[in-house]
Every structure is written in C-alpha cells, then in structure tokens.
Amino acid sequence: MRMVDLIEKKKHGQELSEEEIHDIIQGYVANQIPDYQMSAFMMATYFQGMSEKETAILTSEMMHSGDTMDLSGIQGIKVDKHSTGGVGDKTSLAVGPMVAACGAPVAKMSGRGLGHTGGTLDKLESIPGLSVYLSEEDFIKQVNEIKLAIIGQTKQLDPADAKMYALRDVTGTVDSIPLIASSIMSKKLAAGADAILLDVKYGDGAFMKNVEDARKLAKTMIAIGDHLGRDTRATISNMNQPLGNAIGNSLEVKEAIATLKGEGPRDFTELCFEAGETMLLMTKMADTREEAHQKLEAVIKDGSALATLAKMVEAQGGDPSYIMHPEKFPETKEVITVESLKTGYIEDLEALNLGLVSMKLGGGRATMDDQIDHAVGLVLKKKVGDHVEAGEPLLDVHTNTGLSEELKAEILSAYHIVDHEVATPQLIEEILE
Structure with a gap:
C-alpha cells in the first residue's frame, strides 16, 4: 500500500496492521518515505491516536530499526x-x-x-x-x-x-x-x-x-x-x-x-x-x-x-x-543570594522558570550544540509550604557571569507568596504496576 493510503487510513481513525506499520518505519529509516509524508502521518496520529496494539507494534518496529543490546550476559534481572x-x-x-x-x-x-x-x-x-x-x-x-x-x-x-x-x-x-x-x-x-x-x-x-x-x-x-x-x-x-x-x-x-x-x-x-x-x-x-x-x-x-x-x-x-x-567540584566565581521582597508563605514555585534561569546561566542547552557550564545553577533555600520573612534568602545563584536584573526578576516572579498557611504538596501521586 502507498504511504498516502496509509496516511488516509490513519486520518480516518482506522487501525493499521503490523505489516503496514513495519513498512512505514522501515521505509522512513531507509529514506524511501519523505519527511513531508511522515509529518502528515504523525499529525494524523496526533488527532486520531492509536490503539494499544498499534502503539505496541509501532514501538517494536522503532526498537528494531537499528541495533539492540543483548544483555543476556548479565546475571540476574536487569x-x-x-x-x-x-x-x-x-x-x-x-x-x-x-x-x-x-x-x-x-x-x-x-x-x-x-x-x-x-x-x-x-x-x-x-x-x-x-x-x-x-x-x-x-x-x-x-x-x-x-x-x-x-x-x-x-x-x-x-x-x-x-x-x-x-x-x-x-x-x-x-x-x-x-x-x-x-x-x-x-x-x-x-x-x-x-x-x-x-x-x-x-x-x-x-x-x-x-x-x-x-x-x-x-x-x-x-x-x-x-x-x-x-x-x-x-x-x-x-x-x-x-x-x-x-x-x-x-x-x-x-x-x-x-x-x-x-x-x-x-x-x-x-x-x-x-x-x-x-x-x-x-x-x-x-x-x-x-x-x-x-x-x-x-x-x-x-x-x-x-x-x-x-x-x-x-x-x-x-x-x-x-x-x-x-568539595573538590569547582566553585563558580560568585554565589549571589536572592532575598524575598515580602513576608508570607510560599504557595507556588514555578519549576519551569527556575529551570530556564539555570539554563540562561549556562547550566543547560537551548540547542544541542550549546556548551554547558557544569558549575552554575541554583540552590533553593525555601520551597512550597515554607514561611519566609522579607529579606530572608529564597535561593543562592551560583554564577560565572553575574546576575542581571532581568534574571533576578524572573527568579522573584517564580515565587508566589501569600498571607495564609500553605500545605506541603504531595510528591508521589501513585505507583502503577
């Protein structure tokens, strides 16, 4: 079956066979199916989803698209x-x-x-x-x-x-x-x-x-x-x-x-x-x-x-x-403490914003080619549920490039401080087996 027919089939929410999924993955890896057709297929999948069986077959075909590790030489359950x-x-x-x-x-x-x-x-x-x-x-x-x-x-x-x-x-x-x-x-x-x-x-x-x-x-x-x-x-x-x-x-x-x-x-x-x-x-x-x-x-x-x-x-x-x-790990040129501007309880702490601040300090990559500064980052002093006084440390910034007012503002905006007490959040929702 032609790739366009398989795109049509998935677009209309029909289940693909093992042979059809095999042909898609093998054809794409071998550069026989162009990016624009694979993009269309994945967008159809995005909207129509896949059955459990289809998803397992897709996973198996992707797994076997290259080498697999044979760990039978390792003793015990790995x-x-x-x-x-x-x-x-x-x-x-x-x-x-x-x-x-x-x-x-x-x-x-x-x-x-x-x-x-x-x-x-x-x-x-x-x-x-x-x-x-x-x-x-x-x-x-x-x-x-x-x-x-x-x-x-x-x-x-x-x-x-x-x-x-x-x-x-x-x-x-x-x-x-x-x-x-x-x-x-x-x-x-x-x-x-x-x-x-x-x-x-x-x-x-x-x-x-x-x-x-x-x-x-x-x-x-x-x-x-x-x-x-x-x-x-x-x-x-x-x-x-x-x-x-x-x-x-x-x-x-x-x-x-x-x-x-x-x-x-x-x-x-x-x-x-x-x-x-x-x-x-x-x-x-x-x-x-x-x-x-x-x-x-x-x-x-x-x-x-x-x-x-x-x-x-x-x-x-x-x-x-x-x-x-x-203590042998290299230290940064500076450790700058960011202090709270108000008194209260920490209700919310935006992890994404703090992660982006660490990245901007050099601790992460915006592209895969970016070089990482392993020493930089943040160490939190206060988290959700903690009480904080105005002027008390929220976190330490480990930096080799100083701390701009813009980054400091991003850090402060990540902390949401309220007047009422806040419960410590539950970390583990459930364990599925």
Missing part, C-alpha cells in the same frame, strides 16, 4: 529506570547506586538535557574524566562486576526515534501520547533491560502538565511493556516545584552524593526510596516494600551505596575522589 524529565531531577544518580548496592543489576542508558530539563549524562560529565560511552562488552562486564553502569545511547540504537523526534519537534506533534510512549519505550526496550521503572512527572516543570495526562502516558507505556514481555511499572510524581534543592549539573551531583550519605532533601529522598523499593521488587531482591526499604536504608547507613557510585565513576574513567570529597 533493571533500568527512566524519568520523563523535570527540574532538579537527579534521581538516577542516587537510586542507581542504592539499588545496585543491594545486589540488583542496574543497566541504564540515559540522555542529554535540552531546554530547562537537565540530562543525566551532562550531570555525570561534571565529574572529571568520566566517559558516558562504553562498548556493549564493557557495559556488560561493568554491570556484572559492580552492578551499575550509566551510559549514553549510541546512534545505531533506535535510529527511527531520532529521525521521528527531530521531525515531531518542528511539526507540532511532540505532545501525542502514542508518539511519546513509543519514543520512550523503543529506546528503553532496545537497551535490553528485563524490567523498566518509569518516573512520569506532571506539572509546571514537566512535559505532561496535569496528572490525568501523566497517568494516561504511564498506562500506555505499561501496556507496551506488557505486549512486548517486559515488566514495566510507573511512578506518577509532582513537578510543580523543583525536585530537591539543587538545579544545575555539579550542584545536583553533590545533592545526590549527600542523599547517598543520608543527608539529602526530604522530597528527593522520598522519591529515591519509593523508586528503589519498586526496583528491588522488580528484580526479586525483596519480597515486600518494607523489606526493600530496610535494605535501602542499610546500604546508605553502611556507606556501600556511596561506594558503589564511586566504583562506577572509576570504572568509567572518572575521578572517584570527587564522590568521596564533593
């Missing part, structure tokens, strides 16, 4: 974790070592940050010498030896997604649930893990703006995992304010290190334990959440979680002394 992205989200840097220290193999492929959300790879690369690129053989060897590796995705993995995402970005089809779900899951499945935990975020600083859409995306991805024989579960978490206190690459690494010492922010620590418990259940390293929680507490208390992160850094060419002595 687990990967994926976050849909948010401001201050450094969860993998803490929960990965925690779970690995409990004996579960964590084989993780991560991405880079673009815009206001920082990527795990960029955070790791703030550690001198660390490489996020390993051969498949070295990746398997490292996970077998120390139970943890976090690496970047190769260009040979899921080329269909790379082409389709670039096109979605410029054709207004990014926010389609079937296209988002197939994009995330095709990469995760191609990376070879047996079990996948998804952290699906919603709110101002997240891709999904409300909890209903986040739940719909999570259920779609779980259904894909079920169709393709992978244990897939999801946490729905609130990103209406930054996660933890640190925003910025090395600042977030330092906060992850503090959390592995049992000294992290309450909300970030809560998310790490919830995610870690689920991952230990998925890998059969614990039978109940209570048992999993106790194991995670134990590896923080005895220092083995922190030691696991240091071992991973060393195995990937980085300097492990930065993990044991985070």
Whole structure:
C-alpha cells in the first residue's frame, strides 16, 4: 500500500496492521518515505491516536530499526529506570547506586538535557574524566562486576526515534501520547533491560502538565511493556516545584552524593526510596516494600551505596575522589543570594522558570550544540509550604557571569507568596504496576 493510503487510513481513525506499520518505519529509516509524508502521518496520529496494539507494534518496529543490546550476559534481572524529565531531577544518580548496592543489576542508558530539563549524562560529565560511552562488552562486564553502569545511547540504537523526534519537534506533534510512549519505550526496550521503572512527572516543570495526562502516558507505556514481555511499572510524581534543592549539573551531583550519605532533601529522598523499593521488587531482591526499604536504608547507613557510585565513576574513567570529597567540584566565581521582597508563605514555585534561569546561566542547552557550564545553577533555600520573612534568602545563584536584573526578576516572579498557611504538596501521586 502507498504511504498516502496509509496516511488516509490513519486520518480516518482506522487501525493499521503490523505489516503496514513495519513498512512505514522501515521505509522512513531507509529514506524511501519523505519527511513531508511522515509529518502528515504523525499529525494524523496526533488527532486520531492509536490503539494499544498499534502503539505496541509501532514501538517494536522503532526498537528494531537499528541495533539492540543483548544483555543476556548479565546475571540476574536487569533493571533500568527512566524519568520523563523535570527540574532538579537527579534521581538516577542516587537510586542507581542504592539499588545496585543491594545486589540488583542496574543497566541504564540515559540522555542529554535540552531546554530547562537537565540530562543525566551532562550531570555525570561534571565529574572529571568520566566517559558516558562504553562498548556493549564493557557495559556488560561493568554491570556484572559492580552492578551499575550509566551510559549514553549510541546512534545505531533506535535510529527511527531520532529521525521521528527531530521531525515531531518542528511539526507540532511532540505532545501525542502514542508518539511519546513509543519514543520512550523503543529506546528503553532496545537497551535490553528485563524490567523498566518509569518516573512520569506532571506539572509546571514537566512535559505532561496535569496528572490525568501523566497517568494516561504511564498506562500506555505499561501496556507496551506488557505486549512486548517486559515488566514495566510507573511512578506518577509532582513537578510543580523543583525536585530537591539543587538545579544545575555539579550542584545536583553533590545533592545526590549527600542523599547517598543520608543527608539529602526530604522530597528527593522520598522519591529515591519509593523508586528503589519498586526496583528491588522488580528484580526479586525483596519480597515486600518494607523489606526493600530496610535494605535501602542499610546500604546508605553502611556507606556501600556511596561506594558503589564511586566504583562506577572509576570504572568509567572518572575521578572517584570527587564522590568521596564533593568539595573538590569547582566553585563558580560568585554565589549571589536572592532575598524575598515580602513576608508570607510560599504557595507556588514555578519549576519551569527556575529551570530556564539555570539554563540562561549556562547550566543547560537551548540547542544541542550549546556548551554547558557544569558549575552554575541554583540552590533553593525555601520551597512550597515554607514561611519566609522579607529579606530572608529564597535561593543562592551560583554564577560565572553575574546576575542581571532581568534574571533576578524572573527568579522573584517564580515565587508566589501569600498571607495564609500553605500545605506541603504531595510528591508521589501513585505507583502503577
């Protein structure tokens, strides 16, 4: 069937067959289907959606459009974790070592940050010498030896997604649930893990703006995992304010290190334990959440979680002394405190605006070619529910380029301060299995 006929079929809301979806993906990767036809097909998908079966087939075809990782050489049930992205989200840097220290193999492929959300790879690369690129053989060897590796995705993995995402970005089809779900899951499945935990975020600083859409995306991805024989579960978490206190690459690494010492922010620590418990259940390293929680507490208390992160850094060419002595990370030229202009309670804290401020300081990318300053960023002193006096610090700005009045105004506008008391928001909405 011609591509135009398949576009017509989807435009009228009809279900495509496995053969038809195969022809679309294979034809597009082979440059036999032009961008304008693929754009039309994705816009038809945006408006008409896809069935569970279609979405699973699309994901499988994208997954098999290039190389796939064979992780059968890793002993045990291999687990990967994926976050849909948010401001201050450094969860993998803490929960990965925690779970690995409990004996579960964590084989993780991560991405880079673009815009206001920082990527795990960029955070790791703030550690001198660390490489996020390993051969498949070295990746398997490292996970077998120390139970943890976090690496970047190769260009040979899921080329269909790379082409389709670039096109979605410029054709207004990014926010389609079937296209988002197939994009995330095709990469995760191609990376070879047996079990996948998804952290699906919603709110101002997240891709999904409300909890209903986040739940719909999570259920779609779980259904894909079920169709393709992978244990897939999801946490729905609130990103209406930054996660933890640190925003910025090395600042977030330092906060992850503090959390592995049992000294992290309450909300970030809560998310790490919830995610870690689920991952230990998925890998059969614990039978109940209570048992999993106790194991995670134990590896923080005895220092083995922190030691696991240091071992991973060393195995990937980085300097492990930065993990044991985070004061070695370079400081910025200035740390400028922004103080509150009024007294009251913080009712709202716009994560997106603060993420954009960090990006403008040099901590993120507006385009993929931008260079990152790993040292810059923000450290929050007050969050939603906190009381603040006029003249009291709201946050510290770590900067090598000063702080313009414009950026200071953006920071102050992110804080909404009211006269009445405000409850601390619930971080984790639910866990879907």
